[in-house]
Amino acid sequence: xxxxxxxxxxxxxxxxxxxxxxxxxxxxxxxxxxxxxxxxxxxxxxxxxxxxxxxxxxxxxxxxxxxxxxxxxxxxxxxxxxxxxxxxxxxxxxxxxxxxxxxxxxxxxxxxxxxxxxxxxxxxxxxx
Amino acid sequence: xxxxxxxxxxxxxxxxxxxxxxxxxxxxxxxxxxxxxxxxxxxxxxxxxxxxxxxxxxxxxxxxxxxxxxxxxxxxxxxxxxxxxxxxxxxxxxxxxxxxxxxxxxxxxxxxxxxxxxxxxxxxxxxx
DNA sequence: CCGCATCCCTATAGATACTG
DNA sequence: CAGTATCTATAGGGATGCGG
Numbered sequence: 682x683x684x685x686x687x688x689x690x691x692x693x694x695x696x697x698x699x700x701x702x703x704x705x706x707x708x709x710x711x712x713x714x715x716x717x718x719x720x721x722x723x724x725x726x727x728x729x730x731x732x733x734x735x736x737x738x739x740x741x742x743x744x745x746x747x748x749x750x751x752x753x754x755x756x757x758x759x760x761x762x763x764x765x766x767x768x769x770x771x772x773x774x775x776x777x778x779x780x781x782x783x784x785x786x787x788x789x790x791x792x793x794x795x796x797x798x799x800x801x802x803x804x805x806x807x808x809x
Numbered sequence: 810x811x812x813x814x815x816x817x818x819x820x821x822x823x824x825x826x827x828x829x830x831x832x833x834x835x836x837x838x839x840x841x842x843x844x845x846x847x848x849x850x851x852x853x854x855x856x857x858x859x860x861x862x863x864x865x866x867x868x869x870x871x872x873x874x875x876x877x878x879x880x881x882x883x884x885x886x887x888x889x890x891x892x893x894x895x896x897x898x899x900x901x902x903x904x905x906x907x908x909x910x911x912x913x914x915x916x917x918x919x920x921x922x923x924x925x926x927x928x929x930x931x932x933x934x935x936x937x
Numbered sequence: 938c939c940g941c942a943t944c945c946c947t948a949t950a951g952a953t954a955c956t957g
Numbered sequence: 958c959a960g961t962a963t964c965t966a967t968a969g970g971g972a973t974g975c976g977g
Binding site: 713714715718726727729730750752753754 | 958959960962
């Protein structure tokens with residue numbers, strides 16, 4: 682930790698190009714190592730492995746053996762992880778507003794701007 | 810740009826340990842190179858210089874000669890930069906909720922949770 | 938001196954190849 | 958499938974440079 686500033690604290694976790702993309706994938710419902718690996722940004726296996734461990738160590742993600750296929754691990758967001766949904770939404774809203782051509786659902790942005798809390802709840806529910 | 814995902818787009822800017830701390834400083838009202846340099850995290854001069862250029866190139870920050878002391882440059886957030894305030898707030902709320910001992914004003918968090926839009930407007934106003 | 942930019946070197950992030 | 962090992966590129970720290 683570089684300082685007691687809350688922004689700095691958050692950046693100590695997410696101040697890199699990959700960690701938050703895994704959170705995004707989890708919010709989108711992805712659960713398995715191979716799903717994260719196949720995301721279009723193309724994360725390297727060592728980075729993915731490292732970040733999953735870091736996320737788990739810090740209580741943002743938890744994993745368990747996938748019952749239906751025991752060779753796979755199933756990853757999920759903890760409550761601390763789900764509390765990142767608002768941050769994710771703000772990132773999407775900002776990017777959409779200031780850059781054209783991004784893959785953003787207009788309805789999503791509308792809901793973020795008009796019924797924010799409801800949108801957050803809906804996303805949370807989907808994850809349970 | 811790694812993909813057309815809005816989260817990825819935002820991380821292409823802010824996916825490092827320093828860029829967003831400068832935004833934080835600007836939101837707190839800091840204006841000069843030396844102010845950023847003196848922030849408690851201790852940024853190096855080459856990194857600061859590099860990030861200020863990057864922020865300016867990307868339309869998040871603008872600079873002009875400081876009229877009262879022409880040897881100094883005065884930095885300020887553009888509209889695109891000010892639109893990062895909600896993101897900043899969410900980072901603070903999340904960090905405060907999940908880590909004790911951070912320097913966060915409880916009243917700030919209360920306002921973020923109860924009268925978010927008002928808080929955003931108030932911060933914006935302070936910057937004009 | 939002061940304010941900032943550049944240089945150089947090390948540490949770490951990340952890409953590719955490989956393995957239990 | 959889910960990682961580790963190895964190698965390379967880049968970020969970042971500290972010193973130094975340079976124009977007021």
